[in-house]
Amino acid sequence: MDSGYARGAQAKTALHDELNSTISGISSFAYGPVAKVDKLALRKLAHQLADHCKSDDLVEVIVQLGAVPAVVPLLMLGDTLDGPSTGFDDIKKEACFILGLLAVKPEYQAQISQAGALPGLVKLLRAHKPTAVTRVVPGSGGVARRAADAITNLAHENVDIKNQVRKEQGIPPLVALLEAWDIKVQRAGAGALRTLAFKNEDNKRQIVECGALPLLIQKPVLVGSDGCGPAPPVPRLFASQMLRSEDVGVHYEAVGVIGNLVHSSQDIKRQVLSEGALQPVINLLSSPCAESQREAALLLGQFATTDNAFKARISQRGAIPPLIRMLAAPDTALREMAAFALGRLAQDSENQAGIVQAGGLRPLLELLESAQYNLQHNAAFALYGLSDNEDNVGDIVREGGMQRLLECSERLQVQASKDCVHKTITRIENKLASPRVLSHCTYMLRSLDRAVQQRVAVALARHVPAGGALAPIFVDKAGLDVLLALVTEQPGPAYAADPSMHRDGAAALLQLANKVNANAPIHAM
Known part of the structure; x- marks a missing residue:
């Protein structure tokens, strides 16, 4: 036991010494004369440090040893007033990767930001400029992608950094990445915008103003040289259509960005719909990616609250059958979002009948009996909507819905769900007072x-x-x-x-x- 403990302590000390040596080596290059930088040696050191940063157990030690002030200067290594140097791309890419891996705690995010990382990251994003045929400047794609990924990690659940990215003018070059030729760069740009838009109204507004919606959805857009602001005299034409991409990662990030943009914003929701997002979002209900399906269902539920006309349009364009299929998916979150969307669509009388006739009643009753309170509540709300249509009462009775509603009402975990079920039972009882409904049920x-x-x-x-x-x-x-x-x-x-x-x-x-x-x-x- 003692010898094993001693060997473990020695290995830990050796690793600590190795990390310290690596970080010191990087620091000496970062703060030394650019002309004396050994690019191959520095890249090797940065790569070694990046490999160590992949281990969650080592991140705290790496930060304590001074990795942040050593790595942040690498983002601007060799830069001039005219712009970033392209001779250090591989090193800068490793630096972005390291900073993204280190940004796992709010205090580390703050430390990286305070060390001046954001201006460097934004500068790297701006270096990625598509040409007139949407091809990128050679060598800049990987750097821009890593810079966008680093911003995503830094801004994760961090309001201060989200705001700082906007103040550093980081949103326009991120929007510009949506038209990149490389789909990996597109995904990275969309992922960063998705994070920045989450519960941040100022960021949402600027993302939309910079022309992100047409690039995410389908319509061509005329943009200026920086992807934001007035178009130049000879504008460039792009049509990214990320929602329609065959790449799962691209359309997943695109629908995620749109979902965060429209959340709690009726104006943006209407803009998104006017750009033609409805059909591609409905198409994503049949995506091979369960996460894209979930995001699409959530988005359709939000679209359905715009006005009654959109409830009808969503069903007319084919959303109800795939949503009902999703109710039986093994993924709990997917079932939850499908029930959420159907509940919103069930506020329309025609949809109420359509959902039942398409086979939605039985799986909703089964979700009501699940152990997950979110599933219970979304199913309860959807069933309440379905019960409003007299044509559905007979189907509910035939399926044993009344007994099932009564039995589950005492097992529901949330009072709001219990209230919803009691209201559903009362509504059906009132419908049974109608001679037409009662005659139909008696005939059965x-x-x-x-x-x-x-x-x-x-x-x-x-x-x-x-x-x-x-x-x-x-x-x-x-x-x-x-x-x-x-x-x-x-x-x-x-x-x-x-x-x-x-x-x-x-x-x-x-x-x-x-x-x-x-x-x-x-x-x-």
Whole structure:
């Protein structure tokens, strides 16, 4: 044990010495005369340090040994007033990579920012300028990509750095990356914009003003030389169409940027829709990437709140079938977002019927019985919307929806979900007062499927109010015979597939008897 501990301590000391030597070597080059920089030696040292930074256990030690002040100057190594030097691209790329790996804690993000990294990173982004045929300056793609990635990590959940990136004019060159020829650069630019837009209204506004929406969606855009502001006398034409990209990474980042831009912003949401985003977002519901599907479903749910016209357009353009398929996905987050989108679409009467007819009722009832409270609540809200349409009441009753709503109401984890389910039950009970709806449900007592007969009889006994409608249902239409058979016959394929239906049948008979007694004439003793 002692010898093993000693060997471990020696290895730890050796690693510490190696890291210290590497960082010191980088620092000596970074602060020394540019003419004396051995590019190959410096690149080797930077690469070694980057490999060590990949280990989460070493990041704290590396920061403590002074890696940040040693690496940040490399971002501007060899630069002149005219712009970044291209002779140090590989070294700068490693420096960006290192800083991105070190930015794992807010205090490290702040330290990197305070060391002056952001101006250097923005300068590297500006060096990546597409030509008139959208091809990049040779050698600049990798550096710009690593610089964008570093900004993404630095700005992650850091409001101060998000604002500082904007103040350093970092948003225009990031938007310009969306038209890059290299899809890896596109992805990196979109990823940075996605992070910067998250819960930051000023950044959202500038991203839109710099012409990001047409590049993300599909329409050509005329942009100036810096990707922002008025077009020059001879404008350049680009049509990036990232949402329609066959590359999964590209369209995932694109839909993510749009999602963050439209969040809590009706104006941007309308701009996004006017740029033609609706159909490509709907198409992403069938993407091979589950994350893209999830982001698309979330975005459609947000689009549906714009106005009623968009609820109809979303369904008319084919969104409902893939959303219903997503309700059965193994990914919990994917099911949650699909239920969210369907809940918003179900605020339209035509969509309410369409969702049920497309097979959405059963999976929503199953989600209501899940153990995840977000799934429960989104399913409850969607079912509340579906229950508003009289044409759906019969389907809900046939599926055993009333019993399932009652059973789950006590198991729901959030009070808002319980309230939603109670409102759904009340709404359906009110619909059953309609002669048309009640006639349809009563007719289903003639179904050849015994399980359907049982569900209908139980629902009508429990939810039709006391009064003249009970006798036609349970005497004339043989509803009472169905209930009696339900509690007297043994469970089996010809009768109740679920033994719990015996319990429901007994409860229904008791409620039916109470309703009859309550309306019977009282005779004096």
